[in-house]
Amino acid sequence: MHFVDKERLLDKINTFKHFGDDGMGGITRYALSKEDLLAREEFKRRMEEAGCIVYSDDLANMYALLKGSDAKAKKIVMASHCDSVKNGGNYDGILGVLSAMEVIETISSQKIPHKHDIVAMIWTNEEGSLYPPAIMCSSIVCGPYLPKEIAKNYDENKLLNSKSVIDKTTTFKEALDKFPYKGKKENRINPKDYEAMFELHIEQGPILETNRKEVGVVPCVLGMCNFSIETKGVANHAGTTPMKYRKDALFAMAKVLIKIHEELDKIPDLVYTTGEINVHPCVHTVIPDHCLMSLDARHVSDEVIEKVKHIISSLPNEVEGCTLKTHLEWDRKTTYFNKTLVSYVEESVKELGYSYQYINSGAGHDAQFAAYMLPTTMIFVPSKDGRSHCDEEYSSPTHCYQACNVLLNAVLKCDERGVK
Numbered sequence: 001m002h003f004v005d006k007e008r009l010l011d012k013i014n015t016f017k018h019f020g021d022d023g024m025g026g027i028t029r030y031a032l033s034k035e036d037l038l039a040r041e042e043f044k045r046r047m048e049e050a051g052c053i054v055y056s057d058d059l060a061n062m063y064a065l066l067k068g069s070d071a072k073a074k075k076i077v078m079a080s081h082c083d084s085v086k087n088g089g090n091y092d093g094i095l096g097v098l099s100a101m102e103v104i105e106t107i108s109s110q111k112i113p114h115k116h117d118i119v120a121m122i123w124t125n126e127e128g129s130l131y132p133p134a135i136m137c138s139s140i141v142c143g144p145y146l147p148k149e150i151a152k153n154y155d156e157n158k159l160l161n162s163k164s165v166i167d168k169t170t171t172f173k174e175a176l177d178k179f180p181y182k183g184k185k186e187n188r189i190n191p192k193d194y195e196a197m198f199e200l201h202i203e204q205g206p207i208l209e210t211n212r213k214e215v216g217v218v219p220c221v222l223g224m225c226n227f228s229i230e231t232k233g234v235a236n237h238a239g240t241t242p243m244k245y246r247k248d249a250l251f252a253m254a255k256v257l258i259k260i261h262e263e264l265d266k267i268p269d270l271v272y273t274t275g276e277i278n279v280h281p282c283v284h285t286v287i288p289d290h291c292l293m294s295l296d297a298r299h300v301s302d303e304v305i306e307k308v309k310h311i312i313s314s315l316p317n318e319v320e321g322c323t324l325k326t327h328l329e330w331d332r333k334t335t336y337f338n339k340t341l342v343s344y345v346e347e348s349v350k351e352l353g354y355s356y357q358y359i360n361s362g363a364g365h366d367a368q369f370a371a372y373m374l375p376t377t378m379i380f381v382p383s384k385d386g387r388s389h390c391d392e393e394y395s396s397p398t399h400c401y402q403a404c405n406v407l408l409n410a411v412l413k414c415d416e417r418g419v420k
């Protein structure tokens, strides 16, 4: 068994939280911003000090490579992201990068023998907070390996032309061209040169904490479906139209929402969200004539996702005098991680004597796209009060240290035995 340096790991957590410090305990560190650049510079400095070669690809994904003893062995990579949402926390994504750095520093300083090159990697623009969508650069790099029905939602040119949500004009590509860490396309991570990918990440939910588990072993990322639901009524004057003559699209949508809850709440372990709603014309003296609502549903079983799709598609065409239409925007099957890598994680946790459980990832991560390209898995760290994407996001130093030890030992098992 091997152990990382807890103080050195905590020093990194304390250093990186200054790059985009929002003054309220969290950070705002958009992809390709000056704060992102500060984090990249510190990554480069520390990794070169540990003896790594640092390089980047054409999407500014960044790699720090520690040479292994066997020049023919494929690289083993540990990757996550260092960008954040607005007023996000100090652990989402960045903890995976800092842990990858810590593993490299440990292997280097303790001179732990390893055959494979070991790489710490930063994925660019996972959050998609400034340039949507989320998980952008891993979707581009892994694009050729994704199933067609997923790949069609991630057209590279469209993504590169994504506009800043702040100034509405700068494109992701323009920002990338100006970013000092834009490198060469041939440096992109690929299955020919890479053996396996590990991503350590905070859980971003309450399950590990509630169950008093120290580490999460992650076998999969949940399958999901996304619908848009639309009601159409008739706009009219708020004062002159008696209630019985109204076709109120918002009222109809409210009925639809209740109906959705009646049906979907019966399905065990399903999580679903109707997070976005648009009402037209959204004027207090006008009866709404148009309403559009999103539905995002997630479950480990593909059959359950099919059942949800059937329930939503079978909603009536008319509600409260308004027409109702549902449209499946996209869906995705559960992504299972590589069983051998999952077993290395589990074996490492057991040897280290930490409490653990299997936990499915409800959130999307770079690892979910990487899994289509190479053997991949994740390790989860408990999140205090299950909070994430907020200033209060927190994982205890002990939990961070434990998960980092699991990452180190799992990577070394992969180095020794490879992936079957």
Ligand SMILES: [Zn+2]
Pocket (backbone or CB within 6 Å): 081, 092, 093, 126, 201, 365
């Ligand atoms: Zn993340």
